[in-house]
Amino acid sequence: MKVFIVYWHPEPQSFNHAMFSKAHQTFSEMGAEVKTSDLYALQFNPVSSRENFQTVKDPAYFKVQLEEMYATEQQGFVAEIEVEMQKLAWCDLMVWQFPLWWFGLPAVFFKGWVDRVFAMGRAYGGGKIYDKGVFRGKRALLSLTTGGSEAAFQPDGFNGDITAVLRPIQRGMLQFVGFDVLEPQIVYGPVRMTKEQREGELEKYAERLKHIQNEMPIDVGRY
């Protein structure tokens, strides 16, 4: 199994970092090949711009998708992006570890990473989306923490159904480029847990990962 773990949190001592480390350790002990992108340590630049490219198709007007298509043809992505694309193409299983901020990905990880790495030509385009996606056959797992409680993210809770909250990511990004999606690993409100409860969550995650190859993809629904 080839596992690619992408992670971001602004505090290296965070519980999110502990989840990232636990996954890395567990997969390694299982004998899987593991590659990671710690976007905090990398100081990954989230701003999509001409700095994505070594090539220039149209110097007078910057159209992101046009430049992406051209860079795909000419191998024109900068190294920072190219290395991420290669990890994406290499893996069987991709794990995203992040805190849910404003019902979505934090700006850096991932929104900026997705904006720059999921490039037209390399990740989608020409009808290659959803069931015909470039990365079909690969699997993806969201592993996230929330500020709100589990009750707040029920269909009748004040934030509403977590499956719908995650749909832009699971449907709009992952399935869009062809990934099958596994049940998300969600730790609700670790900030309000005891140290022992957080340890319990880490162990529960490790136990799950040991058998993740046998898991079936879930239906995340449509918009």
Added chain:
Amino acid sequence: MKVFIVYWHPEPQSFNHAMFSKAHQTFSEMGAEVKTSDLYALQFNPVSSRENFQTVKDPAYFKVQLEEMYATEQQGFVAEIEVEMQKLAWCDLMVWQFPLWWFGLPAVFFKGWVDRVFAMGRAYGGGKIYDKGVFRGKRALLSLTTGGSEAAFQPDGFNGDITAVLRPIQRGMLQFVGFDVLEPQIVYGPVRMTKEQREGELEKYAERLKHIQNEMPIDVGRY
């Protein structure tokens, strides 16, 4: 009427910029007071970090919400953030002009702007959310462009219902902090339009804005 327009697109000659300029011009001609944040021109930093704050509550462990609460008490936000918060608090109507990227806000504008400016203490917290939100009484308008066609964003289209696609923004961000939400202004696929069709969209937008004070908020649904 006090209008605050926030805008980002990576190409200053873009149709998004033309929509931004048209709104600015139209509101000014109507006699409204207008403030803007051109996040591209500002080179707004989307990365939420200790650089959000002049104050430090806990130097050993960076917990964003804790630092936000403390900065709210101590007036400790850096000027880059403080000025945005003041425009947010000042306006009656906030307009966000952006291209829809990966079913959401581009990383810089807005995700980074929201991550940093919608701070606990100043924008929400202590039960002040949704109908009890800090900014209740204010109205918000999304004005966006898509790559996909209008047909792709119908409930039976391949991307699904645009109202659900926009829910993380309209429900999860804007209504969360108390804004009433107006019908979004959506231009589908301007890249495939003729110059005349794009001009028509700009004029249609200007006509709408002239009467926007009479519009009623919409129901954006729940997750």
